[in-house]
Amino acid sequence: MITVIGHDGSPLPEPARQALAEAALVVGGARHLAALPVPETARTVVMGDVTAALEEIGEQAEKTGGVVVVASGDPGFFGIVRALRERGHRVRVLPAISSVAAAFARAGLPWDDALVVSAHGRELRRAVNACRAHPKVAVLTGPGAGPAELGRALFPQHPRVFVVCEDLGGPHERVVRCRPAEATTRPWRDPNVVLVLDETRPAAPRGWIAGARPGPDRWALPEEAFEHRGSVVTKAEVRAFALARLGPRIGDLIWDVGAGSGSVAIECARFGAAAIAVERDADSCERIRRNVRAHGVRVAVSRGRAPAVLEHLPDPDAVFVGGGGPQVVRACAARALRTVVVALASLERVRPTLDALTAEGLTAQAVQLQAARLAPLPGDVHRLAATNPVFVVWGDRNPAPLPSPPASPSRRPQTLAPLPETDQ
Ligand SMILES: C[S@@+](CC[C@H](N)C(=O)[O-])C[C@H]1O[C@@H](n2cnc3c(N)ncnc32)[C@H](O)[C@@H]1O
Structure with a gap:
C-alpha cells in the first residue's frame, strides 16, 4: 500500500503527518519536499522524470513498503494516482484541495458549471478550443502551455477575462485578472491555473451535472430554425449525415466553409x-x-474568400465545405486533422472532390442522399415531397479501425437449472 498525500500549502492533517514520519521513501516535487516535514531517515526522490520515479516507487514498494508520494492538490484529479493504479499499486489517498477548487474559490465563483481541461504535458490546442466554445474553463497549465500561450491563441477573436492563479497556497501566491492580450506580455510564475471566462455570456442556470452540459436535446434541426436566404441552407437530412461524419466534440475546432446561414x-x-x-x-x-x-x-x-482566408485560421479537426470548388476542398484537406465533409449538388464535382481529398492523404468515400418528406394534402392524405438529391463526399485522415462484429453468433440457447422448490 502506497500513501499518496495531497499538498495545497496548508498544514498536513494528522494521518498524512504520521505516514510521512514512518516513510522509508518519499517521492514528490521539489517544492513539496522542501515544504514538508520529511524525516531524515527517509530516502527522497524528486519527481522530475515521472517514469524513473515510478520505477523507484515500484522497487521500494515491493521490498519494504513505507512509500509516500506527495503531489499537489488532489492527487486523484489529473494527478499521480492514475499512473500508480495503472501499474497495479494499491493506494491510500489523503487529498488536499485541488488547485482548480482553490482557483475558483479565490475568484469567488461557483464551478460546477465549469469545464476543467489540462494542457499539462499535453497539446494546448484542445484546451484552447474548449476556451473558444465555453464560457467558463479552468486550464491546468504546463511548460510551453501557460497563460501567455493561451492568450496568444485566443487574442483577438475571443474576448475573454483571464484569472491567473499562481502558486496557490504557496509563498508566492498571486491572483491576477487580465485580458488575453496582457497575458501574452507578462512573466508568470509556475505552477499556475488559468480561469478563462466569457463574462459577456449570461451565468449558467443551476444544473444537475458537473462540467460540460449534456449534448443538445435535438440536432439536424429543421431549416426553419435558421434564418436563410431563399432556401440556401443545408437540408436537415443532409446536415444529419454531415454532422455524423464531422463528429464535433468538446476540444474540436470545426470550420464551416461557404457557411451560408451558418x-x-x-x-x-x-x-x-x-x-x-x-x-x-x-x-x-x-x-x-x-x-x-x-x-x-x-x-x-471569418469573412473572406477561400482558400486565401483559410491561411490565417487555426488548424481544424474537421471541415464542412458547403461552397467552393476542388481548390477549396484541397486547401481544407491539407489542414484538416481528422475529416473533411463536402456537400455537392452537381455530379461532375464528385470526381474532382474525391481526387482533392485523396491528394492530401485522406481516405475518401461518397454517397448520394435523397429524402422524400411527407407533405399534407387536402382531405387528410399525404404525398411524398422529394428534396433535391445531394452528393456528400468525405475524407478521413488515418481512420481508426472500427470494432468488428463477432465472427459467428455466440449466443446459444442456454438451459437454466431449475430453481429449488420451496415450501411456503
Ligand atoms: C498534473 S496537474 C496536478 C493537479 C492537481 N492534482 C490538483 O488537484 O491541483 C499540475 C498542474 O496543476 C496546477 N497546479 C498545481 N498546484 C498548483 C498551485 N499550487 N497553484 C497553481 N496551480 C497549481 C498547475 O496548472 C500545474 O501545472
Whole structure:
C-alpha cells in the first residue's frame, strides 16, 4: 500500500503527518519536499522524470513498503494516482484541495458549471478550443502551455477575462485578472491555473451535472430554425449525415466553409465544439451572426474568400465545405486533422472532390442522399415531397479501425437449472 498525500500549502492533517514520519521513501516535487516535514531517515526522490520515479516507487514498494508520494492538490484529479493504479499499486489517498477548487474559490465563483481541461504535458490546442466554445474553463497549465500561450491563441477573436492563479497556497501566491492580450506580455510564475471566462455570456442556470452540459436535446434541426436566404441552407437530412461524419466534440475546432446561414457551424457549436463560419458575402455574415445569437452559442465568423482566408485560421479537426470548388476542398484537406465533409449538388464535382481529398492523404468515400418528406394534402392524405438529391463526399485522415462484429453468433440457447422448490 502506497500513501499518496495531497499538498495545497496548508498544514498536513494528522494521518498524512504520521505516514510521512514512518516513510522509508518519499517521492514528490521539489517544492513539496522542501515544504514538508520529511524525516531524515527517509530516502527522497524528486519527481522530475515521472517514469524513473515510478520505477523507484515500484522497487521500494515491493521490498519494504513505507512509500509516500506527495503531489499537489488532489492527487486523484489529473494527478499521480492514475499512473500508480495503472501499474497495479494499491493506494491510500489523503487529498488536499485541488488547485482548480482553490482557483475558483479565490475568484469567488461557483464551478460546477465549469469545464476543467489540462494542457499539462499535453497539446494546448484542445484546451484552447474548449476556451473558444465555453464560457467558463479552468486550464491546468504546463511548460510551453501557460497563460501567455493561451492568450496568444485566443487574442483577438475571443474576448475573454483571464484569472491567473499562481502558486496557490504557496509563498508566492498571486491572483491576477487580465485580458488575453496582457497575458501574452507578462512573466508568470509556475505552477499556475488559468480561469478563462466569457463574462459577456449570461451565468449558467443551476444544473444537475458537473462540467460540460449534456449534448443538445435535438440536432439536424429543421431549416426553419435558421434564418436563410431563399432556401440556401443545408437540408436537415443532409446536415444529419454531415454532422455524423464531422463528429464535433468538446476540444474540436470545426470550420464551416461557404457557411451560408451558418447552420452546420451552429450545430457543431451546440455539440460543444469551437466553430468558425467562413463566408465571403457580407450580408450572409450578418445573417450567420443573427443565427448564432438566436441559438445562444459561440461561432467565430471569418469573412473572406477561400482558400486565401483559410491561411490565417487555426488548424481544424474537421471541415464542412458547403461552397467552393476542388481548390477549396484541397486547401481544407491539407489542414484538416481528422475529416473533411463536402456537400455537392452537381455530379461532375464528385470526381474532382474525391481526387482533392485523396491528394492530401485522406481516405475518401461518397454517397448520394435523397429524402422524400411527407407533405399534407387536402382531405387528410399525404404525398411524398422529394428534396433535391445531394452528393456528400468525405475524407478521413488515418481512420481508426472500427470494432468488428463477432465472427459467428455466440449466443446459444442456454438451459437454466431449475430453481429449488420451496415450501411456503
Ligand atoms: C498534473 S496537474 C496536478 C493537479 C492537481 N492534482 C490538483 O488537484 O491541483 C499540475 C498542474 O496543476 C496546477 N497546479 C498545481 N498546484 C498548483 C498551485 N499550487 N497553484 C497553481 N496551480 C497549481 C498547475 O496548472 C500545474 O501545472
